[in-house]
Amino acid sequence: MTDSCKIELLNVSKRHNIYARPIDRLKELILRDRCFHREYWALNDLSASFQNCTTAVLGPNGAGKSTMLQLIAGVLQPTYGEVKVHGRVTAILELGAGFQPEYSGRENVMMNGMMLGISRKEMLERMDSIAEFAEIGEFFDQPLKTYSSGMGVRLAFATAISVDPEVLLVDEALAVGDERFIKKCHVKVRELQDRGTAIIVVTHNMRIVNQFCQRAVLINEGRLIAQGTIEEVKPLYDSLMEETNYAQKAFSQPVAIG
Amino acid sequence: MSVALQEPSAKSANLAGTRVNTVPAGNEAPTSLWGNRNLIRLMVQRDFVGRYRGSMLGALWPLINPLGHLALYTFLFSVVLKVKFGNDQGTGNFALYLMAGLLPWSCLAESLSRSTTVILESPNLVKRVVFPLQILPVVLVTSSFLSELVAFVILFSATLLCLHHVNLTIVFLPLIVVAQLLFTGGLSCLLASLGVFVRDFRHFMSLGLSAWMYATPIVYPASALPEKLQFLIWINPMAGIVTDYRRVLLEGLAPNWPVFAAYATVSICVWCVGYWFFQKTKKSFADVM
Numbered sequence: 411m412t413d414s415c416k417i418e419l420l421n422v423s424k425r426h427n428i429y430a431r432p433i434d435r436l437k438e439l440i441l442r443d444r445c446f447h448r449e450y451w452a453l454n455d456l457s458a459s460f461q462n463c464t465t466a467v468l469g470p471n472g473a474g475k476s477t478m479l480q481l482i483a484g485v486l487q488p489t490y491g492e493v494k495v496h497g498r499v500t501a502i503l504e505l506g507a508g509f510q511p512e513y514s515g516r517e518n519v520m521m522n523g524m525m526l527g528i529s530r531k532e533m534l535e536r537m538d539s540i541a542e543f544a545e546i547g548e549f550f551d552q553p554l555k556t557y558s559s560g561m562g563v564r565l566a567f568a569t570a571i572s573v574d575p576e577v578l579l580v581d582e583a584l585a586v587g588d589e590r591f592i593k594k595c596h597v598k599v600r601e602l603q604d605r606g607t608a609i610i611v612v613t614h615n616m617r618i619v620n621q622f623c624q625r626a627v628l629i630n631e632g633r634l635i636a637q638g639t640i641e642e643v644k645p646l647y648d649s650l651m652e653e654t655n656y657a658q659k660a661f662s663q664p665v666a667i668g
Numbered sequence: 669m670s671v672a673l674q675e676p677s678a679k680s681a682n683l684a685g686t687r688v689n690t691v692p693a694g695n696e697a698p699t700s701l702w703g704n705r706n707l708i709r710l711m712v713q714r715d716f717v718g719r720y721r722g723s724m725l726g727a728l729w730p731l732i733n734p735l736g737h738l739a740l741y742t743f744l745f746s747v748v749l750k751v752k753f754g755n756d757q758g759t760g761n762f763a764l765y766l767m768a769g770l771l772p773w774s775c776l777a778e779s780l781s782r783s784t785t786v787i788l789e790s791p792n793l794v795k796r797v798v799f800p801l802q803i804l805p806v807v808l809v810t811s812s813f814l815s816e817l818v819a820f821v822i823l824f825s826a827t828l829l830c831l832h833h834v835n836l837t838i839v840f841l842p843l844i845v846v847a848q849l850l851f852t853g854g855l856s857c858l859l860a861s862l863g864v865f866v867r868d869f870r871h872f873m874s875l876g877l878s879a880w881m882y883a884t885p886i887v888y889p890a891s892a893l894p895e896k897l898q899f900l901i902w903i904n905p906m907a908g909i910v911t912d913y914r915r916v917l918l919e920g921l922a923p924n925w926p927v928f929a930a931y932a933t934v935s936i937c938v939w940c941v942g943y944w945f946f947q948k949t950k951k952s953f954a955d956v957m
């Protein structure tokens with residue numbers, strides 16, 4: 411079990427310090443013993459592990475799912491605890507994240523590859539297949555700001571999967587583009603799965619969960635509720651969502667929701 | 669509303685958080701500039717070329733800008749105010765001296781004025797991905813230095829035309845340039861970081877830079893400073909740098925070594941402090957943006 415374990419979170423807590431003004435952050439860096447913020451614990455003493463399979467991260471809004479992905483990606487640092495990652499991580503955290511609007515698609519792809527430590531030469535070799543997969547045609551050499559949102563997402567997805575990730579993080583972005591492109595992505599995801607890539611997906615879409623994921627991690631209010639196979643976790647998730655629904659209905663005015 | 673406000677259990681609270689990756693990617697070397705040289709090159713290229721792309725005069729702009737400023741200042745200070753450099757009284761001579769001073773200054777001014785907003789302009793790179801942010805101020809300085817190189821070619825050709833020879837002391841120029849770049853780079857890092865926390869800096873920059881420019885002997889010779897203000901040459905590294913540019917390029921003299929030692933020391937300190945400060949504060953950028 412442990413040797414196939416790609417990612418481990420050990421007693422991880424993440425505190426977001428909320429500052430009223432930016433300068434308070436600087437004051438705190440310099441005057442170490444004084445406090446200029448309010449605290450918010452996004453993750454609270456959470457331990458979880460991810461194997462070489464596709465894992466869904468489930469939980470209601472504000473549970474800390476995205477914070478968890480950001481910690482694994484290394485965008486955020488844990489306040490307490492330890493995050494262990496084995497292998498190259500690529501993330502599709504938000505659509506077109508890390509892309510520069512003024513740069514052309516080609517330049518953005520190159521930059522993304524370099525940020526992941528891939529050499530210029532290697533990226534040049536992959537450039538054609540990325541352009542082909544993203545299907546953006548001659549826009550590839552136009553600035554990113556001229557792209558439609560679909561094109562941006564396709565490029566981000568094509569880049570992320572082209573660099574042979576060992577760990578792929580996807581934050582509610584799998585459903586991109588038209589039916590045909592989604593099919594292509596699914597084929598690609600299956601390929602990655604066969605190669606032993608650990609994929610972690612944050613989604614509310616149960617169809618994606620059922621279709622791709624073998625395991626699930628359920629969190630709520632920054633704490634781990636359950637982890638295990640989909641069959642084990644799904645009932646807990648359903649009952650949790652029902653509870654939250656009741657709670658919301660009890661507190662808010664009745665609103666027509668489609 | 670599900671808000672977790674309570675502290676985590678005391679057991680884990682003793683350890684500071686860590687994240688380890690067994691595969692060090694390029695971004696896992698967050699202190700390295702050399703490791704990110706390809707990325708720096710890509711962004712400099714992009715910044716320098718992209719700045720003029722789409723403009724009608726395109727590649728001519730790096731030439732037009734320094735020449736335009738030169739004409740403007742020469743008219744104002746030589747023709748109208750009759751400032752003189754050295755023994756030669758001519759306006760052409762003034763233009764050469766002015767240009768030699770404007771070279772390092774415009775590199776500094778351009779870097780610093782852009783550095784206060786360089787982080788704020790790239791929220792994607794700060795909040796969404798693991799990006800070696802320290803290269804952003806370095807990219808700015810490198811790009812500004814490229815502009816300076818273009819202007820240097822103009823100055824060099826003009827010197828050849830006017831003086832009919834090249835001073836051998838030009839071999840000392842790289843020494844001065846290294847000091848100048850360390851100074852500019854260090855200040856850019858410092859301002860890039862401060863600009864995130866204190867938004868007022870960017871509004872202060874144009875005023876501050878103008879004041880600094882007139883406190884530096886750029887549009888007048890260093891000897892024109894009154895006796896009481898001569899100490900400025902020693903405490904303002906740009907004054908020493910500008911004066912030494914003129915000495916090695918136009919006067920055929922070696923740098924003023926004691927002054928060189930002073931500003932080289934300051935430059936190294938400024939670079940170390942600026943870079944250290946940036947690295948220390950960069951993890952907090954995401955919190956305040």
